[in-house]
Amino acid sequence: MQAEQTARRWLADQGVSQVRGGWVSDEEPDVLLTANQVAHSWAGDVFAEDVDAADQVRLAFGLLDLLDEYWVTCEIRFANEGAEGPLPADVLWDGYRQRLEADRDAEAVTYSLWVDWFEDHVTSASAFAEVLGTDIDRVVVERSEALLRRARRVLECSGPVRWAVKEPTYRTAVRLPALHPALFRGLLTSFHDVYGDLEPADALALLDRLDLHTDTLHLAELRHVLAAGHRNHYRSPGAWDDAVRSCS
Structure with missing residues (x-):
């Protein structure tokens, strides 16, 4: 304020x-x-x-x-x-973290992370580490509403982050059921985003550990494409349509 x-x-x-x-x-x-x-x-x-x-x-x-x-x-x-850059990293990323934790709309912040910081492979690893990666153990231990809010928001827009960067954070986050819906969104966008990245076998193993309602939208389709070894919607254009037909 x-x-x-x-x-x-x-x-x-x-x-x-x-x-x-x-x-x-x-x-x-x-x-x-x-x-x-x-x-x-x-x-x-x-x-x-x-x-x-x-x-x-x-x-x-x-x-x-x-x-x-x-x-x-x-x-x-x-x-x-x-x-005149770069800007002071501590102040820059503290600004992002504060707004990701705030109990108010954060669409501008998450959109910025997604399209500007996470889609750029020059900055995605450091940005992801700053807003969640280095804090994920603290999130799981403390489980405060503010930290959970930040974690959910980052996971949901983390699709473009390279799998090797985000997978350790995903594996830690799966220990906390409160983060499972956000992790699912992260996996889903990792498949669907133009710049999304995942390893199908590892992603499927994570997906199978999530405690989700069986009628979760697109859960069956995502499991189907991962089991078939597909990495990304745009690399396998017909795979999702095949999954929809198979799961209907």
């Missing part, structure tokens, strides 16, 4: 304020702006502020809290990869 308030004050200093139904700028007070337009027009300016990089990152995450727009995470990524 404090980060959000700081971001609101910063926007006010830029001449941008929230009104009923949207946002307005001092330059065009009669033009109603969406949160997405505000993000595109001003989020990048955060990284031109004359403060240290850590405070820039905290301000950017405050804007994310305030606007709830994926584009803010894009500007964070651009800054990390830009001439």
Whole structure:
């Protein structure tokens, strides 16, 4: 909440304020702006502020809290990869972890992880380790609602992460039944995502350890394609349709 308030004050200093139904700028007070337009027009300016990089990152995450727009995470990524980057890793990933644990919508954060950090094999291993991999033992031991919330969200969007990177985390997470539905989603997207990655035999062994309702949507089909040795929907285009026919 404090980060959000700081971001609101910063926007006010830029001449941008929230009104009923949207946002307005001092330059065009009669033009109603969406949160997405505000993000595109001003989020990048955060990284031109004359403060240290850590405070820039905290301000950017405050804007994310305030606007709830994926584009803010894009500007964070651009800054990390830009001439002044990389950003301080501790502050960057603490920002992600906090928002993954928060009891509020985190779609912008999980989408950012999925398409920007996890689909890029240059960054996927380190990003996955930061948001879950290095903490999974703590999650299983402590089982706090915040940690479970973070684990579920990361597992569900972890399909593009290379199997060798995420498999040890999956094996640890399977010890906790509360994570089984999220693990199933992770396995399912590991098969279906364009960049998804899995090893069929290992994935099937994990799938068989999950305590899921027998009528879980796509459970039978996923078991079928894995048992047949298929690694990815796009490498075996007809495999899923065959599984649907076989399991119907």
